[in-house]
Amino acid sequence: MASNLPASEGMDIQDQPTAGAWGEWNPTEDSVRPVRGKHRVAKQRGGLARSSTVLGVGVIAAVGAGGIATAQDRPQVAISMPSLPDLPGGFGDTDHGAGGADGAGGASGAEASGGSGSHSGAPAARTGVLAAQQTQSGSGAGEVLLNRILQQAESQQDAAVAQDRAAAELAAKEAAAKEAKEQAEVARQAADKQAEDARKAAEKAAAEAKAEADAAAAQAKEAKASGGFSLPTSAYTLTSHYGDSGSMWSSGHHTGLDFAAPTGTPVKAVGKGKITSAGWSGAYGYRIVLQLDDGTEIWYCHLSSMSVTSGAVGAGDTIGRVGATGNVTGAHLHLEVRKGGSTMDPLAWLTSKGLNV
Incomplete structure (x- = not known):
């Protein structure tokens, strides 16, 4: 079908x-x-x-x-x-x-x-x-x-870790180098400062030695010109003269001549003689008594130290240092000239010996 x-x-x-x-x-x-x-x-x-x-x-x-x-x-x-x-x-x-x-x-x-x-x-x-x-x-x-x-991902993570580690190591090296550089700079500055201080100290000592040598030479020259006498100190300023009156002195007037000078300034023997007394003397502080060959006594008062306390000395020899002991208002050398137990004007006496005070 x-x-x-x-x-x-x-x-x-x-x-x-x-x-x-x-x-x-x-x-x-x-x-x-x-x-x-x-x-x-x-x-x-x-x-x-x-x-x-x-x-x-x-x-x-x-x-x-x-x-x-x-x-x-x-x-x-x-x-x-x-x-x-x-x-x-x-x-x-x-x-x-x-x-x-x-x-x-x-x-x-x-x-x-x-x-x-x-x-x-x-x-x-x-x-x-x-x-x-x-x-x-x-x-x-x-x-x-x-x-x-x-x-x-693991490779990238390892690479990142390695990069971070390298960066940290580099930063540590840079920090160490910076610290070492700073320490070296500090040490260098300290060494330079120490050398500068030593140089200044040496220059100061040399200048002081030269000044002292020059002063000694000048005194020796002056002593020779004056017939064997020398000024009692150097780098001084005359502050109080003989006969000045005032309540500062027990006798009512000044019995000597004051040479204001820095503490430690050398004190010289004005002439040939011998040390008859050295030690503490009340208001005079530390005092040295020098007796010249003609019997004149020279008193050195208010000393900070005494270099010679006995024996013979020559003109210009250092016998002590300027100070501020005893009854004083500042560092100075109080010089008295005594003959026969009486005081006399130190300025006039020194001038009579040919010294330019």
Whole structure:
């Protein structure tokens, strides 16, 4: 019996089912109306499109959730083809259009009915196996990618740690070099200061020695010119003269001549003679009494120290140092000239000996 079905893709007219096997099929508006609530399945060629979709889903599942996840951790989803209940015989296998192309007549119908035949389930099974294989392949690729990413991250971390360590070592070296430089600069400045202090001290000592030598030479020259007499000290200022009156003196007037000079200034013997007394003398402080050859006594008072306390001395010899001991208001040499137990004006006496006071 001839069929009213037109020739479909991949199917000859003689391959179409007969009326005895299929019954008369008269398409109506209801039968050709789009199936609602069902998915219309497009024709598949070799199961490739569906396998690619499953592979894409597997790869997306493997590369997700903040990194790489293996598709093996997800349960496999059973894939089945939807049936078309509105069509006679179900036509579950849509690989062959309106009829079953795998065999003629009832054989194809049996397979399409989904009874004991396996043809309708075969594409899904093949698709599942292929998807599992591709999923496993994608999982292996994901693991390789994950390992590479982890290795790269570890390498970058090691490089960062090494860079930080190198930077820290460089900073430590620079700090040590800076500290050493500062210490060297401090040591150099200390050495320079010490050398400068030593130089100044040496210059001061040399200047003092030269001044003292010059003073001694001047006194010796003056003593020679004056017939063997010398001034009692040097670098002085006359402050109080003989006969000055005031309450500072117990007798009511000054009995000597005051040579104001810095403490420690050498005190000289005015002429040849001998030391008859040396020691503490109350208001006079430390005092030395020099008796000249003619019996004249020269008193040196308020001394800070006494170099010669007895014996013979010559004109210009150092016998003591200027001080401020006893009843004084400042460092000075109080010089008295006594003859026969009476005082006389020291300035006049020294001038009479040819000394320029």
